[in-house]
Amino acid sequence: MKHLKxxxxxxxxxxxxxxxILAVFYSASLADIFVLSVLVTxxxxxxxxxxxxxxxxxxxxTISDFGLSFIAIWLLSNMLFEPPGNGILFLSFFSAILISSSEAVFHLYMQNKVLGEEEVIYVNRSYTANNFQTEFSEEQPDKDIIELHKKRDEDH
Known part of the structure; x- marks a missing residue:
């Protein structure tokens, strides 16, 4: 489903x-543009x-998409359109620039939504009686403070 989207x-x-570009500047038919779009896509x-x-x-x-789009649009346009004109090379180049600039953003979508593997984190929360740990310590706040003051006085 992700790939279809x-x-x-x-x-x-x-x-x-x-x-x-092709309909406005080259007056290509809608059917030819559809076929060209399907093949390039x-x-x-x-x-x-x-x-x-x-x-x-x-x-x-993105760079390879530019080259691929340029060559594919140029070659397929020469095959599909009846009188291949001289301007189709420039129109193919300009189309490839626009397509590759949109591909840079599309690649971010592809990496995050389509190609990104979902991380599955499993947390084992089963505890038994043997898994408990206890920390033992002796707290003597008065003695600790006095020893700390004695150490400070000795350092000075």
């Missing part, structure tokens, strides 16, 4: 970024979030 969040973020989640993030940390995973 994380995938949904990642898909929504990538879809918003791709729709905002799947690749980035498996490679970046499940493999690289636990092993190398947030910074390396």
């Amino acid at each position: 994380a995938l949904a969040i990642k898909f929504i973020v990538i879809s918003i970024v791709l729709f905002s 799947g690749l980035a989640y498996v490679i970046g979030d499940l493999y690289i993030l636990p092993r190398f940390g947030n910074l390396i995973a």
Whole structure:
């Protein structure tokens, strides 16, 4: 369930970024953007979030997500869109920057909520008669104070 929620969040973020850039600046169809979002989300989640993030940390995973998103968007856009234009390289780069900046925050969510192992602490509170310990001491407040004063007087 945790992975499905994380995938949904990642898909929504990538879809918003791709729709905002490709639909406005490249006039791509909604179906093409949906397919591109699904493919980029799947690749980035498996490679970046499940493999690289636990092993190398947030910074390396964000950098690799940038490269992965850039290459995937650029190659898949050239395959999906009919006349591949010259501007798709710049749009892919700009999309990858926006996606990787959101991935840095998403990785914190992944580390805390999805990948973090829940710590289970078991406390054994069973006591038997043999487990009790007692401390014995003799308290003599008057004598202790007098000896303390004597020691101070001897030091001076």
